[in-house]
Amino acid sequence: MPDFAVNLSMLFTEVPLAERFSLAAEQGFQKVEIQFPYELPAPQIASLLQQNNQQLILLNAPAGNWQTGDRGIACQPDRIEEFRQGITQAISYAKELKCSNINILSGISPESYSLEIIENTFIDNLRFCAEAFAQADIQLLTEAINTQDIPGFFLSSSAQAFDLFRKVDHPNIQLQYDIYHMQIMEGNLINTLQNNLDKIGHIQFADVPGRHEPQTGELNFGNIFQAIDDMGYSGVTSLEYNPSTSTAESLRWIKLIAERE
Numbered sequence: 001m002p003d004f005a006v007n008l009s010m011l012f013t014e015v016p017l018a019e020r021f022s023l024a025a026e027q028g029f030q031k032v033e034i035q036f037p038y039e040l041p042a043p044q045i046a047s048l049l050q051q052n053n054q055q056l057i058l059l060n061a062p063a064g065n066w067q068t069g070d071r072g073i074a075c076q077p078d079r080i081e082e083f084r085q086g087i088t089q090a091i092s093y094a095k096e097l098k099c100s101n102i103n104i105l106s107g108i109s110p111e112s113y114s115l116e117i118i119e120n121t122f123i124d125n126l127r128f129c130a131e132a133f134a135q136a137d138i139q140l141l142t143e144a145i146n147t148q149d150i151p152g153f154f155l156s157s158s159a160q161a162f163d164l165f166r167k168v169d170h171p172n173i174q175l176q177y178d179i180y181h182m183q184i185m186e187g188n189l190i191n192t193l194q195n196n197l198d199k200i201g202h203i204q205f206a207d208v209p210g211r212h213e214p215q216t217g218e219l220n221f222g223n224i225f226q227a228i229d230d231m232g233y234s235g236v237t238s239l240e241y242n243p244s245t246s247t248a249e250s251l252r253w254i255k256l257i258a259e260r261e
C-alpha cells in the first residue's frame with residue numbers, strides 16, 4: 001500500500017482543526033496535510049504535531065479570500081503583490097513546521113485579461129516560488145483542479161501542467177496529482193502517473209462521483225494503489241475526501257483493500 005497521509009481540512013471535521021491531529025493519530029496517521037493552516041498560530045501547530053508524533057507534509061500558500069470566491073490568485077495579473085506577500089507567510093509556516101511541500105493554486109481566470117496574459121502571470125509567479133522555495137529547501141507543487149467543481153479554474157489538467165512546467169523551466173516544480181480532479185478531467189489515471197512520475201511530487205485521492213472515500217464510486221482503488229506501488233512512486237499519497245459517513249467509519253476501505261492484497 002502507498003505511504004498514506006490524511007488531509008485534516010477534509011477529514012475529521014467533526015471537531016475543530018486543533019483536535020483533529022489526535023484523532024488522526026488514533027487512526028494510525030503519522031503524516032498529515034492541512035490546506036490552510038493559517039487559522040492557528042504556527043507554534044500551536046508545531047506543538048500539536050510533536051504531541052502526536054506527526055509530520056506535516058503539505059500546506060497551501062494563501063489563496064485569496066475563499067469566502068468571497070477566490071480559489072487561489074497565482075494567475076491573476078492584478079494580485080501579484082498580494083500573492084507574493086502570501087508566499088512569505090507560507091514559507092514562514094513551512095519552515096517553523098518543517099513542512100517540505102507547498103501547493104500553489106492558480107485560481108480562476110479573470111475575465112478581463114487574455115489567456116496569454118493570465119498564463120504568463122502564472123508562469124512568472126511559479127518561477128518566483130520555485131526559486132524562493134528552493135532556497136528554503138521546500139518543494140513547489142501546483143495542483144490541477146476540475147472545472148466542474150470550480151468553473152474557470154485556470155490549471156485544470158495534468159497535460160496543461162506539464163506544458164507549463166516546460167515554460168517555467170525550473171527544477172523545483174512538480175505536480176500535485178489529485179486523482180479525483182484528474183478522473184473528472186482526463187481519466188487514464190494509471191498511465192498518466194506512470195508516464196510522468198518524474199514530474200509528480202504528491203498524490204491525493206477521493207472517489208468519483210461525490211468526492212467520498214474509496215469504494216463509493218467508479219474507481220478501482222485496489223488496482224490504482226497497486227500500480228502506484230509497482231511504478232516505484234516514492235512520495236506520499238493523501239486521503240483528501242469528504243467522508244460519506246463519520247470519518248472513523250469512512251476509513252474501513254483501508255482494511256478491506258489491504259485484505260485483498
Ligand SMILES: O=C(O)C(=O)[C@@H](O)CO
Pocket residue numbers: 035060103105143145178181204240
Ligand atoms: O481541493 C483540492 O483538491 C485541494 O487539494 C485543495 O488544497 C485545494 O484547496
Ligand SMILES: [Mg+2]
Pocket residue numbers: 143178204240
Ligand atoms: Mg487536492
